[in-house]
Amino acid sequence: MPTLLIQNCSVLVVPETGECRVDESQDILITDGKIASITPTVPQAPADDLETLDATGLLAVPGLINAHTHSPMVMMRGAAEDLSIDNWFNQKIWPMEMNLTPERVRVGARLACAEMLLAGVTTFVDHYFHAEQIAQVAIELGIRANLAPTFFTSTGPESREAAFEAARQIRALGNNRVTASLGPHAPYTVSEEDLRRTAEVAQSENFRIHLHAAETQDQTTSSQSQHGATPIQILHRTGILESGALIAHACGLVNEDLPLLAEYADRTTIATCPKVYLKLAMGPTTPIKQLQSANVPVAIGTDGAAVHNTLDLWESLRLTALTQKHQEQDAEWMSLSQTLRLATRNGAQASHQNTGTLTPGRQADITLVDLSSPHNQPLHNPLAALVYSIRPTDVVHVVVDGEVVVHDRTLTTADLTEILTQANGVAHTLVDLTKPGAVQRYAP
Template identity: 65%
Template sequence: MRRSVVRGCAVLVVPEAGECSVEPDRDIWIEDGVITAITSTGQTVAEGIEVVDGAGLLAVPGLTNSHTHSPMVLMRGAAEDLPLDRWFNERIWPMEVNLTPQLVRVGAGLACAEMLLAGVTTFVDHYFHSDQIASAAAETGIRADLAPTFFSSNGPDERDAAYDAAREIRALGLDRVTASLGPHAPYTVSDADLERTAEVARADGFRIHLHAAETMEQTTSSQQRLGVTPIEVLERTGVLDAGALIAHGCGILPADLPILERYADRTAIASCPKVYLKMAIGATTPFRGLREAGIPVGAGTDGAAVHNTLDVWEALRLIALVEKQNEQDATWMTISDVLRVATRGGATAAGLGTETGALEVGRRADIALVDLNQPHVQPVHDPRAALVYSTRASDVVTVLVDGEVVVHERRLTRTDLTEIVGQAREVAPQLVDLSKGGAVQTYDA
């Protein structure tokens, strides 16, 4: 039995509804990766119990990056100042012609390091060569759910290979790595392939992670081509019934909400607000309607090729700001609401709604210890506000996943960051080279 205690920290309490709070001077007791008690600090620590120093730090539930493409960190800054169609057709999908397992492995390693150092203990990924992402996650100690991606244009063999890849990830038996099915989107995957994916998901017990209704233009195009919205496509193909994590959902219409509400127990949305602002796509994730329909929403970063970082602190801050601006209501999307999106909401989006997302007895000990003593945070009148509006990724000091310290005093414990960064610098030019020509797909929503 592994036993430890996070000693002398403050603890962020995130209830299912209502105001979050901070309890000072607490000890978090952990056995075999599970929180067994949260007590006032000062109790005697028996011999053999590892002590993690939390003095002067605030313990928060480890954040979840609810939607990302982790290996795309190697494209960071290589596709700027372009509208969405040109971003895909002139940069991203031509770059992905160069993808190899090695490039994915190196990029995923860098991404896992970046996220852990920022207090992200779980990420939900959608990309190619997912076995390599699983390897990087296992090496660094982060928790991950991985969805191998496929397009219908590449034929049924690639589709079936993606299903097999998900099965193979599951068969690895890694405690912190799970798999989902990853059709790209309704505009790149046929109804027949979506139906087949739903069948496999139900038969094999997978969830489905895909992009849908990413923009209002995609929704309009779907209505013109098919007579239905992307959300209606997901319902009629059985994707919603099987259980789905939908990335973005900025094109979700009011008429789609009753459909989603029927599947609220197994549907979630991942919102990546920086992407919508940077790409000037207009509408953003409709939080108010989704909340009224009972649909959980988590915070994500998408890939660093557009988001530039995998910083969920930045994402949650932008959710708060964008929502207040969109609704023209400064009282909407409160501090507690935003913290819940990044913690409980993210955990639910990752399929971990009862296991992570809150520091409570019986949940996994995924914990980030945050330093609120830096000049950009002080003075702290409300630590909850500091977390949402002032905290930086670099304020994270120590991180535990399953009770294991994977970041100690801002340093990774399992891997060498210098080596990870050096490998990324070495191989990144291979990925962003456009000299081969061609593209893995064409964007035409």
């Protein structure tokens, strides 16, 4: 792997606590896929073994981490609108997913990975079917991914064991950019017996678990009525929390859940996807303030584009700040630095990667943005621009694991026109509702 020098950029520094800052006129030296040094810019003659990237006028930020998504669902973008959450699942999405095939998942994953890379996302944490196809696409396009093959109890123990085997196969690829987790769908679609089995495999084979839980207050109330326990209490008594879990949404938490999450705060991360909660009128959003008081880290995701419409993490980041201020009725809460930390450092915890900050020793996942466009000017505060003004089109270069995968707003690892042509050629087959049945029924 050649040595890469990113020359003359500004650098976003994201400390573990406190305020973020921007250091001007810096050079970032990358060797063996890791950041070797960040030093003030000095003129130097190019060396034969040194690849250089002129970043004059650009701001380097830690590569964004999409902490929860279903990437192939880009193929259903815009096909399930203006619906309640139960009708969204039962009338549209789960019937559409009867049409999934490995090839269609691969085509959707290529489009999703292209969209994310061009928008500055360097890692995504995915939860979907045919995850081995997504793994191959991630390797092809050069994006970092943690993939959790999905299963429901309703499809039987063979489906559960096949999902576990898919995770093993992804791990066996031996690619440092692509890792695997176990992916039970949720406590309302996966039995306690299957959750216990998942926890056993996770602990014996050193997997983490990625699942949905307590998505809404209604789900929590229903769980208490049916099972005498909240979804989080079910995760506790089945060993999921002990195993280490990334929990998507957690909007329906109640007070008795917090001590359980706090007990396993060293191995638990919550992923919040606020646009989805607004669009499906799901009620309160993820209670980040209470979770942080329990020392439980929260990261930011987009969920799938079938509901979020984009895989734009900048948008999710912005909406996280806005919805948190509104929910807490506190304009000083969820500051610029707090918000940026969720999308970088906390995202690294969610994906279990040595990324999330631009510091020596970390993997070199770097997004270089241009804040000179009118919607970012005048630039009184670059942190404010990153949270409230920036657009995906402001992303100029993207580096993953020391490799330039987006150069001058263009993918270097794949042909975008070919990806779009392929996706548009098969998208209609995914949204076809003429096939009877559904992969599952939403009735928590």
